[in-house]
Amino acid sequence: MNRPLLILLGIMATVLASLAGMVFVPNWQARELAPIRVVDAEGATAEYPPPLDGLAEAPGRQIYQSLGCIYCHSQQVRDAAFGADIDRGWGQRRSVPRDYLGQSPPLMGTMRTGPDVANIGARQPADAWHHLHLYDARLVSKGSVMPPFAFLYAVVDQDPGERGYKLPDRPQWIVPSTTARSLVAYLKSLHQDHDLKEVQ
Amino acid sequence: MSTYITIWAFMLAAAISVAWALSWAIRRGQLQNTRAQAASIFDPDERDAAPRRGSPTLSTRGE
């Protein structure tokens, strides 16, 4: 073989084909996907998936990215017939593309050193649990290997009232920083609990 | 529907050009004499050589 141009054409063709097939076609297919209106138990209508609140949840998502939570926690529930995600209570139904609308980038993850958090907001609704867990995961989950995020908290000896959370094993309280509050707000916003017509 | 036709048309066009490129390569002898192509990395002083000890760094002979 002595024609570089032919090789160049070939390598361009292969990569362009996969760009078209793996990226453009799915994008074209996803163009019709839109949020839906849902009616909750009290009769109020809301949008699903709900947009993140710009004050705490959206910055919290950035902190989730910045601290690299994605390297141990996925945000995707597999089908009941594929793995034990639903049996483990990580979700009531499998995740579908609509759950990730507007997420840029989607934080689906590929690793479960820790459990899936697609529905952590529904599974752990209490602020106190999240803050203690972030401060030192061993306080609420014995044997966990999650890194402590104590650098997001101040420890005080006097009861700070509503702002703080008491440590279970000693007379001290942790006071979350704005960063920790945002992160918990984001975590609590995570839930995929609306029945969607595409989930059979 | 038209999208699927487009996709299939593109795939067909790609397949035809691949077949054409292959036939071109065969017609022009690009796939002939592969022995020489495989041996093209050797210089005349080292072709089909037995394992050698000479280092090119000082003696300009290569492995």
Next chain:
Amino acid sequence: MSTIPASRPRAPLGLPGLPTLVSLGCGVSVCWLAFGLFLLGLDRVIHIPAAEAACRDALSFGFAGNALASAAIWFYTRRQPNGQRPAEWLYLTGAFYNALLGALLTAIFLTAFDFLPYNLPIVVALPLGLGALCAVAAASSAARPTAAEHEVHEQAAPGRAEIDASCRQVVVAWFVSAVVWLLFGSLLALLASIKLHSPYFLANSAWLTFGRVRPAHLNAMTYGWASMSGIGTLLWLQARLCRITLPFREALYLVAFYWNVALAYGLFRILAGDSSGVEWLELPMYSAMGLSLAFVVLFLTSAKMLLTRRAEHLYVSQWYLFGAVFWFPFLFIAANVLIFATPVGGSVKAVANWWFAHNVLGLWLTPIGLATAYYLIPKVLGRPIHSYYLSILGFWTVGLFYNWVGTHHLIGGPLPAWLISVGVVSSLMMFIPVVTVAVNHHLTMVGHFHRLRQSPTLRFTVFGAMSYTLVSLQGSLMALRTINQTTHFTHYTIAHAHLGVYAFFTMIMFGAYYYIVPRLTGREWWSAPLIAVHFWSTAIGMSIYFVALTYGGFMQGKQMNDPDVPFLRIVAQMVPYLQWRSVAGSLMTVGHVAFAFLVLQMVRGQGRPMPGPTLFTGHMPPLFAWRRRR
């Protein structure tokens, strides 16, 4: 040392010599420093974000960029055998770069009024400017060959020693940078590994939390060690196979500096918390775009080498190398733009993510690794590869199928089923190129396995080539849904990834270093036993790593799919395997330190003057000697 036409005898613009250029560069760099400090003061007095951003750019690109470029030019030109005169395009480059930076800072102040998003000018303007400049430089060099180059063309093609000498400074720059990144990446790897079983280890700083150290490790290894060593090998190999001296040496040398600066800045931002949160694309966009557009120079260099080659045939390695140098920048730019610069979110971005991420291995590291193996194994053995047909078939099938496998990372995920099926099917189709390569390499080696005892190059390269077969077959099987159901989301995948990037690619690169560096420096390796230490610690370390995490990960997956096993029990059961990983990682790091020391000795000129290559003969390391004594 030979007399290659390294200097440029013409100086049509009548420009001053090296000292003027370097002092000019330093002067401009000091001006940027002063301006940056002024902006810093301005930012302290009246707080405007634009001043902060402009200050950052003035200091990093203005001050550091000019200073480093001046240093690089000085080092490079000073060592040229004849002639102290830098090429004229360097002046143009410098002037254009600084003008562009000035325009950029102006644009940043304009964005202070929400006119443009901040990232846009820096992402687009700076790397494009650099690319355009290098293109101009390349075109000018290509269009007007010097008198000396004309002379050379009339003579016979340059010999091996001459080609090696022309690569010397450029390839050593890429190689040494790569080794520094290898050491830094190993340190980060150890930190991350220890943190996974001892969570309180160095846990008081956000900078060193696991979720930042891990991506910093990945990026230092991928874009620092693997890419830089790969590019060094690529340049040398392409020059050798084209049988011409390396063109565009100044530009390639500068790009090595530029690459280091962009990557160091990107890793610093990851540790500081600016990671994008997308696997394999964590580098902030300004850093990533800088890296990908350094490829303008690499692509032009490759193209020029192929077009001006003195060899009649294009050997299969050249196909792979040319493919890699086109594929990777294309993928990198496309993925960055699709994921970070398009407003629409959603799960399809995960597809783009994994389309890219798997292709880092598939269309960047794999072609370079295979090209190197296709050259080194025949060269060391002194016999051609077994079947050239098979190697061509392997090339086109890699190009055809490897692109499409990415979605096997998302099996079971929230995506259209057809997309996952495409990933699974192409993963299985990868059997074709893998088997062709495996058969070809094996049949080339048959009857010569005893040479593994002697040649360090061959031992590392064949280890890598065998790992390629293993990792690819394993990868194809892991894409099967039944197996993926267990192995997905576990450390099994981590073991697989290291088998690819480490046992395959890195080992082949080690082999390439052992072959190439003596030919660049004119010396032989300092110590054969130390090479043996390097081989055995990395080979054993990698084996422990693979066995521990493969078994542990498989158990983890089995238990995770059994809802009766509490999650925390799985976590606890993984701890011993993770500790074994730290042991394996320490062992590999020992090997890296030995390797870095050997490279350092070679670069310092402390290698041994020897008539033949360094071989494991005579004083055999004990682990290997028992069979020979009998």
